[in-house]
Amino acid sequence: MKFLVLAGGSGTRLWPLSRKNFPKQFLKLPTENNGCESFFQKTLKRLSLYKDAEIFIITNEKHKFYVVNQIEEISKKLKNKPAFEIILEPASKNTAPAIALTLKYAIQKGISPEEVFFVSPSDHIVKPDEEFVGYIKDSEEIAKRGYIVTFGIKPARAETGYGYIKVKMPETETFYRVEKFVEKPDIDTAKKYIEDGNYFWNSGMFAFRVDTIVEEFKKHSPELGKIFEKPYDEVLNNFETLPDISIDYAIMEKTDRAALLPLNIFWSDIGSWESLYEILEKDSADNAVIGDSLNIQTERSLIVGNKRFIATLGLKDTVVVETEDALLIAKKGECQKVKEIVKILSEKASPQVEEHTTVYRPWGSFTLLEKGHRYKIKRITVNPGASLSLQMHHHRSEHWVVVKGTAKVKIGDKEQFVHENESVYVPKSTLHRLENPGKIPLEIIEVQVGEYVEEDDIKRFEDAYGRQDI
Incomplete structure (x- = not known):
């Protein structure tokens, strides 16, 4: 089994901590007892538990040195020593072109058409690691039978920040057949999904045989399917002309070979400041605090400091995030709209979008x-x-x-x-x-x-x- 780690995103939802040229996957936040590892490094550490892992990492050219440096840092801590291959995207083109490019690279290297690939984002939290490896092995067996396996999370609440997957009932052996993929819903629709009981959160992780996914690319996304008929260097040189499309849109919403494996362990995509708040330790007033602060009559809030001392007074259900050059203050429940701030700042060519100080x-x-x-x-x-x-x-x-x-x-x-x-x-x-x-x-x-x-x-x-x- 091979692993493909998607590390090219330019995350906007954790602004101002995440920036275009320093996205979420490379942030080091104390989400667990050990805060010295980035989300990307935690992903590599998790996958390396699979013995003799070979890990392909696809990232943007701008992020190459973050990837290289963070691999060097985490390699010293890994019991198993996986082989790493880094593929560089000439431009950010979403997950479908990134996956196709990596597979083309692997095929040209001589990888077997029957090899199973496990695809993972690099900015999620999944734990415990050992149990997760068991799910990876289960997905490998299902993928060998010609299915494209996705991992579904049973919804814990009506969440508008995630995509959903509706499954066909009843369960087929250890997995479900997929009926349809659904976009991020509004709150009323999300509540209906919870009541229905046939919906799972879309985790963005997949497992498939090389020949299976290549067939589906050629069938459902011909423009990307042509990648597998051309030399790798030609694909790379023309990468910027490829459509900007996710693997969900390109393949998963169209294929009849999708299977869902329920993931019954902790998972979060840390897709908003509220998501980070949920997984951090809280004080007696239900505040989650990173950095040096004094919080008086403040409750159920997230306070993230950098170098400044932060004092809050009388805040409730508030998010405060401070960096050297920007300060975000938001009401909890509104943080999915942070991307709107980033969009406006991008239109103004604000330096706070591109880089940190x-x-x-x-x-x-x-x-x-x-x-x-x-x-x-x-x-x-x-x-x-x-x-x-x-x-x-x-x-x-x-x-x-x-x-x-x-x-x-x-x-x-x-x-x-x-x-x-x-x-x-x-x-x-x-x-x-x-x-x-x-x-x-x-x-x-x-x-x-x-x-x-x-x-x-x-x-x-x-x-x-x-x-x-x-």
């Missing part, structure tokens, strides 16, 4: 400390042994002050070591590179001055991560 790069990260007319101040962290590209800026000069570690700096033809409390100056239009030759993270303060101080004023000449411009 801390931006991760393959060599480390930088944090924007202050920005004004003709200047910008950053804190830059370079990982041990890592280096920035050999680069040049035409519109700004830079002044670097080392606050921790040792920097190896190349400016023009000159190379030198710069230590704590020492500084160097990088003139405009001068080739330069910053490197950390040491054993601890290098931290510097960078002051940029010039007529233009945006990130696109950079020309790379050499880069260890394949980003050079010439």
